[in-house]
Amino acid sequence: MSTEGRSVELTSATRALESAGFVRLVVRADGDALAASGLLASALTADETPFQVTVGRTVAERSERVRTPTGDDDVTIVLGSANGTDDDTVVHLPATDRPATLEAVDYVREIGSNPDPVLALAGVVASGGEPGAGESEWLLEAARDRGLLEQRPGVAVPTADTVDGLAHTTRVRAPWSGDLGATRDALDDIAGDDPDSLTDDDHRTVGSLVALDVVGAEEAADVAATTIGRVLRPYATPDRPFATLGGFADVLEATARTEPGTGAALAMGHDVTDPALSAWRDRGRRAHAALAEETTGRYDGLFVVSVDDGPVEAVARIAADYLSPEPAVLAVGTGEAAVVTRDALPLGATVEGIARELEEAESDTERTTDSDTDPGTEPGSDSSTSATYDVGHRRGYLRYDPGVDESTIIATVRDLL
Numbered sequence: 001m002s003t004e005g006r007s008v009e010l011t012s013a014t015r016a017l018e019s020a021g022f023v024r025l026v027v028r029a030d031g032d033a034l035a036a037s038g039l040l041a042s043a044l045t046a047d048e049t050p051f052q053v054t055v056g057r058t059v060a061e062r063s064e065r066v067r068t069p070t071g072d073d074d075v076t077i078v079l080g081s082a083n084g085t086d087d088d089t090v091v092h093l094p095a096t097d098r099p100a101t102l103e104a105v106d107y108v109r110e111i112g113s114n115p116d117p118v119l120a121l122a123g124v125v126a127s128g129g130e131p132g133a134g135e136s137e138w139l140l141e142a143a144r145d146r147g148l149l150e151q152r153p154g155v156a157v158p159t160a161d162t163v164d165g166l167a168h169t170t171r172v173r174a175p176w177s178g179d180l181g182a183t184r185d186a187l188d189d190i191a192g193d194d195p196d197s198l199t200d201d202d203h204r205t206v207g208s209l210v211a212l213d214v215v216g217a218e219e220a221a222d223v224a225a226t227t228i229g230r231v232l233r234p235y236a237t238p239d240r241p242f243a244t245l246g247g248f249a250d251v252l253e254a255t256a257r258t259e260p261g262t263g264a265a266l267a268m269g270h271d272v273t274d275p276a277l278s279a280w281r282d283r284g285r286r287a288h289a290a291l292a293e294e295t296t297g298r299y300d301g302l303f304v305v306s307v308d309d310g311p312v313e314a315v316a317r318i319a320a321d322y323l324s325p326e327p328a329v330l331a332v333g334t335g336e337a338a339v340v341t342r343d344a345l346p347l348g349a350t351v352e353g354i355a356r357e358l359e360e361a362e363s364d365t366e367r368t369t370d371s372d373t374d375p376g377t378e379p380g381s382d383s384s385t386s387a388t389y390d391v392g393h394r395r396g397y398l399r400y401d402p403g404v405d406e407s408t409i410i411a412t413v414r415d416l417l
Contacts, residue, residue, distance in 0.1 A: 014110050016088050021073035023051040026065045028080025028100065029260055030392050031252030035123025036079050036093070036104035038267025043113035053268070055260035058399060059083065059352075060388040066090060079104070081348060081391055097346045099127035099393055102135050117143040118237060118245065119267065125249035127393040131235060149235040149245060154203030155210050156234035156246025158280065160196065162206055163187060165243070168284035170314045171231050171250050173224070173322035174213040178288025186213060207232045219323055223342070227321040241273040254280040257313060287314035291323070297410070298326060302417060304410055305331045312338040313397060330413050335402035337409055339417070340395050350416055351396030355389035357412045362387060362401045 017023065023044055027037045037053050044051045056062030059081050066076055066084030076084075077091045079100050084090055093103045101123030108115045117139040121131045124139075132140035143149040155172065157165025166172060167183040176182035190205050198206075214220060214228045234244040242248040255263030259279040265272045290310025297304040303324035307315050316331035316338040328341040339351065387400040398409075 014107075016075050016091055017049070017111060019073060020049060020075040022071060022075075023049055024065075024070065024074065024076045025051060025053045026062050026076060026078045026080075026082065027053060027055045027264070028062070028390065028392055029055050029057045029256045030395070031126030031249055031254075031256050031263075032123045032393060033079045033100040034252050034256045034260075034263045034267045035119050035126060036100040037264060038119050038269065039101070039104040039108050039115045039123075040077060040079075041268045042116060043108045043111055046113055047111070053264045055256065055264060056080070056082070057260075058388045058390045058397070094348075097348075097393070099124050099129055101127065105139070115139075117146075118148050118240060118248070121149075121235075122245055122248040122252060125246055126252050130230065131245060143235075148239060149237060151233055152203060152236050153200050154198075154207050154232070154234060154244075156231045156244045156250075158242040158244065158247025158251050158277065160243050162198070162203075164281075165247060166210065168281045169247070169250055170253070170284050170287055170318055171246060171321075172210065172214060172228065173217070173220075173288070173291070173318050174210065175217050176213070178285050178292070214322065221323055221325045223320075223324065224322040241271075251276050251280045253314075254283040257311060258283055283311055283314055286310045287318060290315050291318060296323075299410075299414055301326050301328055302410075302414055303329045305329065306406065307331050307333040309333075312336055313340075313395065316340040317395070328417055330410065332406050332409050335400060337398045337400075337413075338395065339398070339413060341417075342394070344394065347394065347396045348391045351389050351391045351398065353416045354396070354412050355387045355398055355400075357416065358387040358398065358400045358404060358409070361404050361408050361412070 025037050025040055027033050041051060041053060054065055056065055062078060062080060062082040063084055066078055066082050075089050079093050081094045093100060101120050105115045105120050120139050121136060121143060124136045125131055155166060157169050159165040163184045167178065167180045176186045187206060187209060190202055211228050211232060215225050231246060234246050236244055237248060240248065242251060252263060255266060255276050259275065262272050262275050262279060266276050287310055290307045293308060295306040303319060303326040305315055305319050312331040312333045316329045317340050319331065320329040320340040320342055327343050328339065331338045341347065390397040
């Protein structure tokens with residue numbers, strides 16, 4: 001078993017579970033961590049240990065849940081960064097420089113359970129990794145040996161309806177993305193009305209057309225050619241509710257951010273396919289619509305996208321994968337922003353530093369306001385800062401006072417990234 005990137009001593013963590021009467025899983029809000037929570041939940045179910053899964057959007061939210069008093073025999077497992085009690089009742093799996101799924105796989109095997117290789121690989125893909133690369137090689141081999149995955153031509157989308165899948169996926173960016181009618185026209189009826197009638201040649205033709213449209217788009221950066229290659233020749237998942245492994249990962253990502261309860265249930269294997277796909281379609285439409293109205297800026301090493309209304313993390317990831325000539329992308333919305341990097345560098349300290357700088361910017365604004373409004377009041381005496389953050393594998397999320405202007409966000413990120 002690999003120990004690279006391991007953040008806890010697994011033997012010690014296992015001991016914490018031996019006498020646990022109840023386990024709380026406090027989970028980071030992304031597809032990777034959701035998949036990891038599903039692996040742990042399955043192991044706990046097999047061991048007949050009751051548990052609860054809660055998803056925290058930021059480090060502060062997860063930290064608050066970790067600090068909430070629990071019963072004497074309760075154990076908390078945190079998937080993602082959190083600040084809390086450092087005792088034997090709290091197990092931290094931060095997973096900021098390694099997919100959370102791989103940490104969960106190690107943990108599950110340590111407690112004597114066998115992880116679901118398809119769910120684990122979906123988590124790896126959601127984290128930005130390649131199924132079968134590095135530590136996940138044995139997971140891919142196990143899934144293929146058991147007939148759980150079958151590689152075929154085409155594109156990695158969650159639905160059997162290729163038009164629906166391509167119109168709403170956040171794993172592809174083409175001129176027709178986000179528009180169901182335009183996607184249907186682009187495929188020139190190749191997908192047909194009956195998804196089950198598609199042959200390997202049909203899938204191959206669809207993949208070729210999609211690749212040409214992606215790479216040939218006026219806004220496409222050089223990186224698009226590499227990114228689209230990772231979406232072609234997907235692994236089909238014949239016994240799962242979603243058509244492909246990459247599509248499963250895309251749905252996990254969408255539900256983690258927009259419908260975390262549905263996402264947690266999905267990762268645990270419950271039948272929530274319809275609401276999960278509904279959340280996925282909505283997020284995809286909004287992300288592509290935001291990019292269609294984008295205002296961008298390019299700095300040394302940083303590509304900035306202004307987002308009027310849309311999911312900033314999805315926008316940042318799509319831009320990093322297809323549109324950005326720089327290795328890092330900042331998507332700035334109203335009161336929130338997202339950072340995505342193509343470099344395999346830990347972002348934890350960087351994103352935390354950005355949040356602290358934004359807190360200071362908020363405090364300066366509030367002190368000025370307090371001073372102007374009531375000269376007799378000590379500046380900032382009644383104010384509170386609200387900047388908070390999250391960090392995952394090659395990504396960061398920031399939430400702050402909407403009064404902080406975009407130029408401050410950009411300058412802060414440029415200085416610290």
